[in-house]
Amino acid sequence: MAELVYPPVIRTALTWFKAIDLRFDIEGTEHVPQRGGAVLVSNHISYLDFIFAGRAALPAKRLVRFMAKESVFRHKVSGPLMRAMKHIPVDRSAGKDAYRHAVRALRSGEIVGVFPEATISPSFTLKEFKSGAARMAQEAEVPLLPVALWGTQRLWTKGRPRDFGRNHFPITIRVGAPLLPRAGESVGAVTERLRGRVQELLEAAQRAYPARPKNADDAWWLPAHLGGTAPAPPQP
Secondary structure (H helix, E strand, O other), X not given: XXXXXXXXXXXXXXXXXXXXXOEEXXXXXXXXXXXXXXXXXXXXXXXXXXXXXXXXXXXXXXXXEEEEEHHHHHOOOHHHHHHHOOOEEEOOOOOHHHHHHHHHHHHOOOEEEEXXXXXXXXXXXXXXXXXXHHHHHHHHOOOEEEEEEEOHHHOOOOOOOOOOOOOOOEEEEEEOOOEOOOOOOOHHHHHHHHHHHHHHHHHHHHHHOOOOOOOHHHHHHOOHHHOOOOOOOOOO
């Protein structure tokens, strides 16, 4: 059932990308394994990030099973689609079932997508990572695949209206080399190493991004440390 539903959903998304004339700059897709399990780990700046992170796996002809909050699966439209595409529901009050489901999928050779910041970062900077991605990779004995997205926040993000017009928005995606947990390495150490790699990819994506805010009102999508007006990240 999944493969009857997932491919047409992808074709619909690609058609939509063309309709609104998104300009993609994607590097590193050769790092996506063509077979076997992996935990795809991405930063989170938009409600649509799962679409774009999944886009990075298409050249390898892989489908990503994303972990998403359980409420999405209860929606009358998105719910049946999410279940048919074998995405993984996460009940935050009882996350053990989702964790076990994800580990089984990894061991069976699936790529599981995770946003370890848990929620969208309103500052568009990288928040601290939860340890679940590292723990799953260690238990299933699969690599972590770091991904950074940039520009997706301009389409739809927290606290902003959607903008699906034909604005020719650039979307930059960077995929890094798989990261393997080392023998005896703690979950915390793996998580910090993973976050550092995603940070490097994010900075590379930001440097490569070809657009700048048009004026002061348009600077909302750029982080404060890059001269924009996005909220500053909370101080530790």
